[in-house]
Amino acid sequence: MKLVTLGVFSAVQLFVGQASAVEFDARAQLVDVTRKHQFQPPGVGDLRGPCPALNALANHGFIPHNGIATIDEIVNASMNVFGLGYDLAHLAAIYGTAMSVSTDLSHMSIGGPAPLGSTPANSSVILLVNPGGLDTTHAAFEHDCSATRIDKYIADNGDASTMSLDLFKDLYYRQQGLPDEQVDYNLAIMNDHRMQRTIDSENQNPNFFISPFAGLMHIGASHGLVWQCFSNHSAKYPEGRLDRETLMSFYGVERSHEFVGEHLIYKPGWEQIPVEWYRRALSDPYTALHTSDDLLAAASQHPDLIDKYSMGGNVNGVNTFTVLEADSLTNGAYKRSELRNDHNLVCLGLIAGLLLSPEYLREYYVDYEHNVWPTLMMRLPPLFTDLNCKGVDSVEPRLLDMYPGYNMSLPHNIWRA
Ligand code: HEM
Numbered sequence: 466m467k468l469v470t471l472g473v474f475s476a477v478q479l480f481v482g483q484a485s486a487v488e489f490d491a492r493a494q495l496v497d498v499t500r501k502h503q504f505q506p507p508g509v510g511d512l513r514g515p516c517p518a519l520n521a522l523a524n525h526g527f528i529p530h531n532g533i534a535t536i537d538e539i540v541n542a543s544m545n546v547f548g549l550g551y552d553l554a555h556l557a558a559i560y561g562t563a564m565s566v567s568t569d570l571s572h573m574s575i576g577g578p579a580p581l582g583s584t585p586a587n588s589s590v591i592l593l594v595n596p597g598g599l600d601t602t603h604a605a606f607e608h609d610c611s612a613t614r615i616d617k618y619i620a621d622n623g624d625a626s627t628m629s630l631d632l633f634k635d636l637y638y639r640q641q642g643l644p645d646e647q648v649d650y651n652l653a654i655m656n657d658h659r660m661q662r663t664i665d666s667e668n669q670n671p672n673f674f675i676s677p678f679a680g681l682m683h684i685g686a687s688h689g690l691v692w693q694c695f696s697n698h699s700a701k702y703p704e705g706r707l708d709r710e711t712l713m714s715f716y717g718v719e720r721s722h723e724f725v726g727e728h729l730i731y732k733p734g735w736e737q738i739p740v741e742w743y744r745r746a747l748s749d750p751y752t753a754l755h756t757s758d759d760l761l762a763a764a765s766q767h768p769d770l771i772d773k774y775s776m777g778g779n780v781n782g783v784n785t786f787t788v789l790e791a792d793s794l795t796n797g798a799y800k801r802s803e804l805r806n807d808h809n810l811v812c813l814g815l816i817a818g819l820l821l822s823p824e825y826l827r828e829y830y831v832d833y834e835h836n837v838w839p840t841l842m843m844r845l846p847p848l849f850t851d852l853n854c855k856g857v858d859s860v861e862p863r864l865l866d867m868y869p870g871y872n873m874s875l876p877h878n879i880w881r882a
């Protein structure tokens with residue numbers, strides 16, 4: 466598959482965010498959760514899924530409460546409420562919509578399949594399968610070794626979207642014993658947690674797989690986002706500090722005092738934006754450049770995250786992790802030895818991810834080449850200009866077939882099963 470359309474990225478005017486001292490503006494950063502944005506737990510039929518941020522947005526009416534939202538609604542709310550960058554908000558919402566099997570390439574379910582008839586049809590979008598949602602994007606977007614979700618192929622009923630309270634506790638108790646005012650679930654903590662989650666997956670999940678986009682880029686990004694976008698910001702901590710209460714709130718966890726000692730309970734889908742919570746500075750949105758920095762910082766703290774677990778998976782049962790070589794995947798454009806240079810980690814994740822996306826899209830949409838692909842490409846922001854990514858002419862999808870966790874995620878194998 467040739468990526469002939471990469472040029473459109475540079476044709477669009479660039480949105481540049483410069484790193485500078487982060488400011489704090491209480492009035493601009495306070496997120497109003499009163500009145501129409503008051504917390505309302507999901508009711509029967511409301512969809513919630515693997516992303517705690519989107520679940521919280523739906524619970525507070527920043528996107529529709531039923532969990533079916535348009536690209537524009539998701540982009541707007543992610544940027545305004547969480548300070549996600551223009552680039553990543555568009556990438557996630559547009560790519561997520563395409564991978565969710567959307568009836569109109571605009572509406573997306575943030576959880577399980579959108580019920581038939583719940584989203585508008587578009588006569589130029591003809592589906593080969595029933596509409597899905599973020600829950601059905603395994604290996605394309607939803608990934609293994611998540612911070613708090615169990616890997617799809619070892620989860621009860623294949624549910625990789627509902628949180629595992631045990632995994633949450635693994636994270637939560639990483640600050641055990643620290644006085645409340647010192648607690649901060651910062652990047653170093655998230656990197657340690659990610660390293661452990663990766664080793665757990667290799668040891669426990671015979672179908673563990675780290676794909677280029679959902680894996681190389683998104684695993685690191687989604688761990689980093691916990692601190693980057695759930696932190697409470699203040700004059701004292703303009704870059705944010707994430708304490709126990711705020712972490713719990715964004716994960717739908719409460720303390721029960723029914724028993725002696727601390728007892729945590731989880732209400733699935735009850736992710737809540739805390740009262741008097743201050744988001745990231747809107748002058749410092751979380752962009753792909755930040756992701757690049759976070760992935761590199763994680764790799765310097767735990768070199769194995771790149772040297773051993775960049776991309777690839779178990780090939781023959783647990784503890785058989787085999788690297789998917791960047792060199793072979795990209796015909797030499799990206800080399801394993803150069804993954805730490807420039808923004809190569811994010812670039813490779815993005816480009817290889819987009820080049821592999823037809824492996825799913827062509828089985829979801831009739832003639833994806835003439836509707837989904839151009840829609841994806843035209844609407845995506847100029848990601849690669851900002852990152853100065855080296856281009857890739859083509860990738861070889863068949864290199865991934867050796868990984869059962871990839872093979873199982875392909876639509877035709879799901880239907881056959
Ligand atoms: C722009 C639209 C967004 C889409 C389409 C999206 C999609 C997803 C998906 C598919 C996952 C599952 C990955 C996994 O397997 O763990 C996920 C996880 C996650 N997302 Fe989002 N997301 C979006 C925005 C955000 C924002 C604004 C934040 C800000 C905090 C965020 C934070 C997270 C976190 C922390 C996780 C990891 C959950 C865990 O395992 O604990 N996402 N997201």
Ligand SMILES: *[C@@H]1O[C@H](CO)[C@@H](O)[C@H](O)[C@H]1NC(C)=O
Nearest residue numbers: 527537538539541542545546
């Ligand atoms: C965009 O977000 C702002 C702030 O959350 C909200 O007031 C506005 O209604 C949103 N607009 C759309 C079109 O969703």
Ligand SMILES: *[C@@H]1O[C@H](CO)[C@@H](O)[C@H](O)[C@H]1NC(C)=O
Nearest residue numbers: 569570587588589590836840
């Ligand atoms: C249908 O989708 C096409 C291509 O994705 C788009 O150009 C068009 O505006 C859409 N039509 C409606 C009515 O939304």
Ligand SMILES: *[C@@H]1O[C@H](CO)[C@@H](O)[C@H](O)[C@H]1NC(C)=O
Nearest residue numbers: 697698699739740741742743
């Ligand atoms: C966020 O920080 C401010 C300033 O320290 C504090 O007043 C507020 O209660 C905090 N919000 C949360 C949700 O912890």
Ligand SMILES: *[C@@H]1O[C@H](CO)[C@@H](O)[C@H](O)[C@H]1NC(C)=O
Nearest residue numbers: 866867868869872873878881
């Ligand atoms: C992929 O999965 C299918 C169906 O489960 C199986 O028949 C096939 O042998 C697998 N291919 C590889 C390369 O493992």
